[in-house]
Amino acid sequence: MRKLMIAGNWKMHLNTHEASLLVHRLSERIDVHRNVEVVLAPSTLCLQPLSLEIDRRKFRLAAQNAFYKDEGAFTGEVSFTMLRDLVHYCIVGHSERRAYFHDTLEVVRNKVEAAVRNGITPILCIGETEHERKSGETKQVLHDQLTTALSNLTTNDVRDVVIAYEPVWAIGTGVTAKPAQIDEAVRFIRHNVAELYGQKVSEEVRVLYGAGVEPEYVAGVLSLDAGIDGLLVGGASLNYHKFSEIVNAAYRTRREN
Numbered sequence: 001m002r003k004l005m006i007a008g009n010w011k012m013h014l015n016t017h018e019a020s021l022l023v024h025r026l027s028e029r030i031d032v033h034r035n036v037e038v039v040l041a042p043s044t045l046c047l048q049p050l051s052l053e054i055d056r057r058k059f060r061l062a063a064q065n066a067f068y069k070d071e072g073a074f075t076g077e078v079s080f081t082m083l084r085d086l087v088h089y090c091i092v093g094h095s096e097r098r099a100y101f102h103d104t105l106e107v108v109r110n111k112v113e114a115a116v117r118n119g120i121t122p123i124l125c126i127g128e129t130e131h132e133r134k135s136g137e138t139k140q141v142l143h144d145q146l147t148t149a150l151s152n153l154t155t156n157d158v159r160d161v162v163i164a165y166e167p168v169w170a171i172g173t174g175v176t177a178k179p180a181q182i183d184e185a186v187r188f189i190r191h192n193v194a195e196l197y198g199q200k201v202s203e204e205v206r207v208l209y210g211a212g213v214e215p216e217y218v219a220g221v222l223s224l225d226a227g228i229d230g231l232l233v234g235g236a237s238l239n240y241h242k243f244s245e246i247v248n249a250a251y252r253t254r255r256e257n
């Protein structure tokens, strides 16, 4: 059975002191769950101090971004090589990076490859904008983002990648994606993985949902037929009541199913 993942993307929020406080609060409210992996993605600055503080039975760390070259004259960047012993995961291709930082299809592909080369599992975000959905381009966009991002990996590498379906129009907007829309998109993603890497890989790869996740949506989303293996949480991950409730709701849903 694929292990559930609940990941909190803190984006550009919380200094090291605030981040440490949030981890402390979460730790009080979250138990060790063997079937649910809880992943925290603080700012790059907080990764090192948090790595020393977290209870490793409860939490794993993810970076929010890194550069695809291993080292060199790239002022301001941090490489996957530098993160290798610090994080299990790195978010790659988040829509905010695609929109504001020129993370093109090729850059995302290079980052996915660099993550894998350095032993870090990418959490690859793909998703359509409102305009793309309204123009009927959702499947094309998901297909293009998925196939380019994975194109430098071997079938064996793809098995371990975590894919997150994140409809851009529902990220931090208050608009919620309907269960049928999520189900259809995730089915399509698995179908694409099956076509490219075979049925077995498509059954093994984890696909998360992210965008506007709140505690009350957890059971519904995780019970969809498409087989959703967890959630990528933005805004609600900064609130310890909400994030711990999301983790606990995921645990309950998994136990009941």
Ligand code: PGA
Binding pocket: 009, 166, 170, 171, 172, 173, 210, 211, 212, 213, 232, 233, 234, 235, 236
């Ligand atoms: P949100 O963000 O939960 O605030 O919508 C999700 C994300 O950006 O991954």
